[in-house]
Amino acid sequence: MTEELTQEIRDDLYDLVLILHKPVFSFTECLTTYSKEDMIALANDLRYKVRRSKTKTVIAEDFFKELLFKSQHQLSFQPKENVHLLKELMNGPKKIDFLPFTRKNPELFDLLYFRWVFLFYYEDTYTLVLPNESKELLISFIDDPDFKEEHKRKSLLHGYAEAFMNLYGAFETDFFLKVWNQHNKQYPLELNGLLTELIGLAWFNERLRFTDSLEYIFDNSFLDENDVPIFLSSSSHHDYYQPTKADINYFAKHKFDERTAQYKKMSPFFAKKLNSQKLKDVMDLIMIYIKLDLGLQDLLGELNSQFGIVFDSAKDVEEFSYLYLNLNNYSRKLSNKGHTPKELTKHHNNTLSLLPNNVVPFTNKSTGKQEPIRVNKVGRNEPCPCDSGKKYKHCHGK
Structure with missing residues (x-):
C-alpha cells in the first residue's frame, strides 16, 4: 500500500472510525481516545444517553452501558460475516491490510460505527480491536442457541432485502411478504411482523427504506421516496420476475448477474x-x-x-x-x-x-x-x- 493511498484513507476515515493512536484494549481506553465533544456527538448519533457534564471516563462508562443493553438485539441484525469476525477478534486483536480487507468485509463498517470494534492506525499498521469488556459481553450470548436461531432468521431476512433491492430497486411490501412466506415456511411472517423486522434492519442498512405508507420498499441509493410511485408506474404493465431461492442467494451478494x-x-x-x-x-x-x-x-x-x-x-x-x-x-x-x-x-x-x-x-x-x-x-x-x-x-x- 502506498503512502499516498494511506494518507487518502486516513483523511477520509479519521472523522468516522479511524483512530490515530497506539492500540488500547479496554472499552474506556478505546473511546476516550476521542475528544469529549466527539464522544458526546457519537453518543447523540447513536441515540445513547450519556451524562454530558461528567468526565470522559464516566461518559465512556455510560456509553458502554447503552451498548450492553442493546447489543444482543443489535447484533442479531448483523450479517453472519460480522458475527464470525467478532468471534475471531475474541481471540485477540487483528492486523489487517485495510483496502483488501474492507473490500472482502464491507459490513465491517457497521461494527466500527457502533463501536463494537475499534480500528487503530499506528506505525503504518491497521489493527482491529475488540475491547475486553465487549469480549465478556459477547461470551454471555453469542453461542446461545436462541441467539443463534434469531440471528440465522434475521440474516436470512437481510439477504432477501438485499436481493430484492438488487433485482427490483423498488417493490411492494406485499410482494416481498408473499415470496418470503413461499420460500421460508419455517419462518412464517404476517405483514406487521415483517414490517417490524425490516424497520429494525433498516437502522443498519442505509439502502433499505420505506415510503411513508409502508406500502413500498425501495433502494435509497437508487431512488428518492418521491420517485418511487413514478418508477413503479412506468413498469406497472409487467408482473414481477419471480425469484427462486438460488436467485435470492446470488443477488443477496451481487448487484448484477455475472453468471450469464x-x-x-x-x-x-x-x-x-x-x-x-x-x-x-x-x-x-x-x-x-x-x-x-x-x-x-x-x-x-x-x-x-x-x-x-x-x-x-x-x-x-x-x-x-x-x-x-x-x-x-x-x-x-x-x-x-x-x-x-x-x-x-x-x-x-x-x-x-x-x-x-x-x-x-x-x-x-x-x-x-x-x-x-x-x-x-x-x-x-x-x-x-x-x-x-x-x-x-x-x-x-x-
Missing part, C-alpha cells in the same frame, strides 16, 4: 486492455448502465473519461456493439421488474426494441477526431464482424 454467458463473453473483450481490478470496475460500470437503462453514448463517454477506453477500429466498434446488445438483452433490469428484455419479449410478445443506441463513437487515428460509426444489424447467416470466419449465429450472435 453474455457477461462472460463481454469481459474478455476488455481483459486484453486492462488489469484485473480495472476490468472489474469497467464491467461494473457497464452493468450499472444496462441495469438502469442509461444511454449507451453516455456509457462510452464514461469509459473514455474514467479508463481511457476508445474504440479505434471498426472491428472493435462492431464487436463491442454486438457484445453489448446481447449483454443488454440477457441482463435483469430494474425498469423491467427484474426481468431481462429477452424474457419480456418471449413471454409477452412485446414489440420492444431490444437494440441499444446504435450510434457508437470511435476515435479516428488519422484525424484524432471523435467520429460516429453507424452499426447495421448483421443477419444471423452472414459472416460475424469479428472476422472469426464463422457465421454470426455461431459466433457473437449466440
